[in-house]
Each structure stands twice: as structure tokens, then as C-alpha cells.
Amino acid sequence: MSTIEATLNSKKQQAKQYVKDVYHATEQRNPHETEFLQAVKEIVDSLIPVLARQPQYMESGILERLLEPEKVVSFRVPWVDDHGRVQVNRGYRVQFNSALGPYKGGLRFHPTVNQSIVKFLGFEQIFKNSLTGQLIGGGKGGSDFDPKGKSDMEVMRFCQSFMSELYQHIGPDTDVPAGDVGVSAREIGYLFGQYKKLRGQFEAGVLTGKGLEYGGSLARTEATGYGLVYFVREMLQDKGLDFNGKTVVVSGSGNVSIYAIEKAMEFGARVVACSDSDGCIYDENGINLDTVKKLKETGNERISAYTEKHPNAQYLEDCTQIWTIPCDIALPCATQNEIDEKTAKTLLNNGVKAVGEGANMPSTLEAVNVFVDQDILFAPAKAANAGGVAVSALEMAQNGSKHMWSFEEVDTRLQEIMKGIYQNSIQAASDYGTPDNLVAGANIAGFMKVADAMIAQGVI
Template identity: 90%
Template sequence: MNTIETTLRSDEQAANQYVKNVYHATEKRNPHETEFLQAVKEIVDSLVPVLAHQPQYMESGILERLLEPEKVISFRIPWVDDQGKVQVNRGYRVQFNSALGPYKGGLRFHPSVNASIVKFLGFEQIFKNSLTGQPIGGGKGGSDFDPKAKSDMEIMRFCQSFMTELYQHIGPDTDVPAGDVGVSAREIGYMFGQYKKLRGAFEAGVLTGKGLEYGGSLARKEATGYGLVYFVQEMLKDNALDFNGSTVVVSGSGNVSIYTMDKAMEFGARVVACSDSDGCIYDENGIDLDTVKELKETGNERISAYLDKHPNAQYLEDCSQIWSIPCDIALPCATQNEIDEETAKTLLANGVKAVGEGANMPSTNEAINAFLDNDILFAPGKAANAGGVAVSALEMAQNSGKLMWSFEKVDARLQDIMKTIYQNSMQASSDYGTPGNLVAGANIAGFMKVADAMMAQGVI
């Protein structure tokens, strides 16, 4: 072994030990936050080659600072239901990192929301936002409120109470929330109205995902799903594959899933399955997307009602069974950790060729390793599902200039952004010794931009 190789090996050992120490310190400080620790572990392990080659990041404590949110806000949300009974929920906003711009990230309304989930989402958002190339930092928020089975008036009263607590912490140049699971244009509208009343001003740029009538952007609704397909298509093309003629399974049936299916079908794919939290449908002739849209966008019904119009389709009561359906391309768009190691093995046994994450962290670390170890093309969520926040940033730009761009202009910008994210992730993976590994490449490309900005701004 020559002197250079010995030095590099020594540097990597030092970086590896540093990463272990930082992770263990984070684990000790956040012992019960399993989702957050999972996200941290997946990212920091891939940064060892970067830290070995650029030790100034270690010397400046970049990881230690990056793993601790700049602010964590928790608050009580009292509201009155239709029976006149007072209900109380818990709200969160984690403002994780503002090195690149104002905090940016969605609000999630779901019973599972807790500090760990909001922190994992906010941490991932730092890297995702960095990858878009837009001037936005990382944040996330939400509540354990469940919008299901609530009336419009109950949802309005909850959103108004939520914003009454949150409004003092956000602003167009401070923190710009958007929608996520359980938060659609309806909820954004109620929150925007309350913010406007409390502030006494029309500040369009304070929220994204707004209605088109009051500052929203064309193509925002479609952006995450379309962006996922644009990213995966680049990955497929690089490996002599294509959506055209492929069999595709998409979990979920919400906004991301619907527009993932829409664009995949436009590209020639046969999408045969989708799901909701109750179960999944399998239609070997190809999903009728108009029926899914009617059920979910118009009627807010369960996916099982698909069989009323398509009796030849099959319904499986366990939504996880969707991953037992053979496919060429799997696109998990439902929720975190829906694909574990055993599920990954089932997909492998059924001949899957590519996996693209539309949800946030839908695959466990063990599942990701199973895909990578078997040379399956894998598009990680922080890169592949960045289209939504990318177009949110474009909505902010339109609000700032008091403009409204055409659908075609926004969609063209989205395609360019997703292609650039893919290229930058591939380049980073090659530069740091893991060619073709988009997990490592996305983590590294996202990290370096944030780290350099933090270095330039000093210890703050």
C-alpha cells in the first residue's frame, strides 16, 4: 500500500469514527425518536467519504449542528366540534435549517404525527430542498388531528385554531409551510384566511399549495407525482429501460399517487394496482384513473368502491399486500416504512427492476440495502419526490413577483429540476466512490450545498 492509499485509508477511518460518535450522541439525546434516528442513520453513514476528503466539515462541527433543529415549536390546539364539545390536539413546527433560505416544508395532519415523525420529515427536507437548487431551507410541521370523518366546519375551526398558534412563527421570508398528508388546498385555504385576518395583510408567499384564485401555482397539485415519474424515467433511460410497456404498482391513492399514475400512464406504463389505508385494488387490465379520481378527489370514498364500477378487479383488505403483486416498477407513494426487508424480498422474487419513492422514507434501511445489494434501480425519496417542494418554491417566486406562470412553463421548469437532481446525484455518487448509488449520491449532493453555506455563515 503506497503513502497516498495509507493516508486515504486513515482519513476514512477517522471520518467513520466521527460519524459513529455523532450518531451515538444523537441517539442518546433522542432515545425514543425512532423515525428521526432512522433518517439520520441512513444519511450520515453515506457521508463518510465526503468527510474523509473534506475534514473541514468535521472541524467545524457541521454534522453536530445539522442534526439539531434550529427551533422546535410545540403548541396546544383547542377547537370545538359540531356537538359543541371542546377537543384538544397537539401541533408542531420544526424549523430545522435555514442556511439556504427560509424554512420550507409541509404540514401533516394525521393521528400518527409526533415529535419524531416531524423531526424526521424536517431533517429529510433539508437535503430535498437543497437538491432542488432553490433558495429554501428545511422545516416541517403538523398535528395529530385526523381530518377523516370530520365536517368542513370542524376542519375549518381546527385550521383556524392551528394557525392562531402558528402564525407568529412563519412568514414569506421566515418559514413557508405547505400541505402534506391530510392537508389539501381546503386546509391551506382555511389557514391562509386565518393568517390574513391575524396579520391584517395579504401575504401570499406565507403558504404554498394555495388555490389558484389567491396566489396558487398551476401544476402544483401534479408536481410531486409528475416529478417522481420524470426522475425515474431518467434513471430508467440510463439503464436501457422505459416506462413504456412496463407494469407498474403505485401504493396510495392520494394526490401524489394519482398524479404518479397519471404521468406513468402517459409515458406508456400499465399501472395495475393502487391502495388506501384499508386495502388495495388490483386491475390486471390497468387501473381506471378516472374512477380513482372520482372516488378520492370528488367523493372522498374508500378505494374498495372501485369494484362497484370494475367488478373484475380484485380487492385485498390488507394494504401491504399491494407489494405481493408482480411488477417491473414499484412506486411507493403512501407512507413511511411501508416496504420492509421482507416486502423488498417479495418484490425481488417477483422480478421488480426499479423502485422509486414518492412518499417520504417509505422503505426501511434494510429494504434499501436489499434493493441495492441485488442491483435494483433505486430512486430515494429525498431526490425522487422533490418535485412538490420544487414547484412550491416556484409558487413563492411567482408570489414575490406578483405573477402567474402557465402550466407549461411550470411543468418545463419541473422537468429541468428533476433531471438536474438526477444528474447531480449521479455525479456525486461517482465522485465519492459509489457510482450509480443514488441514495449516497443524493445525500452527498444535498449535504455539500448546505454544509458550504453553513461554513460561509459562521458558527450560528
């Protein structure tokens, strides 16, 4: 072994030990936060080549600082239901890193929300936001409140109580929340109205995902689903492939899923399945998207009702069965960890050629390893589903300029951003010895921009 090789090997071993020590300390400090630790493990392991080559990141304690949120807010949210009973939920806002700009990340209202989930989402958001090239930091928030089955008045009272605490911690140049699971235009409207009342002024840039009437952006609803397909298209084209004629399965049936289906179909794909938390539908002839939209966007019905309009379609009561349906391209757009190692192997055995993550961390670490080890084209969430936050940042820009762009202008910018994310991720993967590995590439490209900004700004 040459002296140069020995030196490089020594630096890599030092970086490995550093990552191991930092992760162990994080694990000790957050012993029960499994989702957060999963996200941390996936990212820090992929940074070893960067740390070995650029030891200033270790010397500056970048990982230690990056893994600890700048601020975590947890608060009580009391509200009164339609029967006059007092209900109490728990609210969260994690302001993770502001090196690149104000904290930016959605609010999730779902019974499973806890501090671990909010921290995992906020941590991922740092890298996702960095990849967009926009000046936005990473944050996330939410509550264990479940809007499902609640009346509009109940949702309004909850949102007003939630914002009565949150408003103290956010602002157009401080922290800009948006929607996520369980937080749609209705919830954003109630939240914005209460913020406006409490602040006594109209600050359009404090929330994104707003209605078009009061500062929202065209194409925001479609952005995450469209962006996912734009990213996967870049990945496919790099290997001489495309969506045309491919069989596609998309989990979920919310905004991300619906608009991923729409754009994939526009590119010539045959989308044969989608799902909700109760089950999934399989339509061999191709999903009728108009029916899905009517069920989910206007009727708020379960996906099982699809078979009433299309009796030749099959309904499977277990939503996880969607991944047993053979496909060329799988787009998991439902929730975290919906694809485990066994499911990944089923997809592999059924001939899947590409996987694009539309949800946040929908694949376990073991599942990701299956895809990467078997050379399946794999688009990780922090890169592939960044379209939503990218257009949120464009909404902030429009609010700042007090000018509204056309749908076509926003969509064109979105395509450019997703193409840039792909190119930067694939280049970073190549530069640091993991060619074609977009998981490593996205982590590295997102990390370096944040790390350099943190070094430039000093220890704060």
C-alpha cells in the same frame, strides 16, 4: 500499502469514528425518536467518503449542528367540534435549517404525528430542498388532528386555532409551510384566511399549495407525482430502459399516487394496482384512473368501491398485499416504512427492476439495502419526490413577482429540476466512490451545498 493509500485509509477511519460518535450522541439525546434516528442513520453513514476527503466539515462541527434543529415549537390546539365539545390536539413546527433560505416544508395532519415524525420529515427536507437548487431551507410541521370524518366547519375551527399559534413563527422570508398528508387545498385555505386576519395584511408568499384564486400555482397538485415519474424516467433512460410497456404498481391513492399513475400511463406504462389504508385493488387490464379520481378527489370514498365499477378487478383487504403483485416498477407513494426487508425481497423475487419512492422514507433501511445490494434501480425519496417542494418554491417566486405562469411553463421547469436532481445525484455518487448509488449520491449532493453555506455563514 502505499503512503497515499495509508493516509486515505486513516482519514476514512477518522470519518467513520466521527460519524459513529455523532450518531451515538444524537441517539442519546433523542432516545425515543425512532423515525428521526432512522433518517439520521441513513444519511450520515453515506457521508463518510465526503468527510474523509473534506475534513473541514468535521472541523466545523457541521453534522453536530445539522442534526439539531434551529427551533422546535410544540403547542396546544384547542377547538370546538360540531357537538359543542372542546377538543385538544397538539401542534408542531420544526425549523431545522435555514442556511439556504427560509424554512420550507409541509404541514401533516394525521393521528400518528409526533415530534419524532416531524423531525424526521424536517431533517429529510433539508437535503430535498437543497437538491432542487432553490433558495429554501428545511422545516416541517403538523398535528395529531385527523381531518378524516370531520365536517368542513370542524376542520375550519381546528385550522384557525392551529394558525393562531403558528402565525407567530412563519412569514414569506422566515418560514413557508405547505400541505402534506391530511392538508389539502381546503386546509390551506382556512390556514391562510386566519393568517391574513391575524396579520392584517395579504402575504401570498406565506403558504404554498394555495388555491389558484389567491396566489396558487398551476401544476402544484400534480407536481410530486409527476416529478417522481420524471426522475424515474431519467434513471431508466440512463440504463437504456423506459416506462413503455412496463407493469407498474403504485401504493396509495392520494395526489402523489394519482398523478404518478397519470404520468406513468402517459409514458406507456400499464399501472395495475393502487391502494388506501384499508386495502388495495388489482386490475390486470390496467387501473381506470378516471374511476380512482372520482372515488378519491370528488367522492372521498374508499378504494374498495373501485370493484363496483370494475367487477373484474380484485380487492385485497390488507393494503400491504399490494407488494405481492408482480411488477417491473414499484412506486411506493403511501407512507413511511411501508416496504420492509421481507417486502423488498418479495418484490425482488417477483422481478421488480426499479423502485421510485414517492412517499417520504417508504422503505426501511433494511429494504433499501436489499435493493442497492441487488443492483435494483432505486430512486430515494429525498430526490425522487422533490417535485412538490420544487413547485412550491416556484409558487413562491410567482408570488414575489406577482405573476402567474402557465401550466406548461411550470411543468417544463419541473422537468428541468428533476433532471438536474438526477444528474447531480448520480455525479456525486460517482465522485465519491459509489457509482449508480442514488441514495448516497442524493445525500452527498444535498449535504455539500448546505454544509458549504453553513461554513460561509459562520457558527450561528
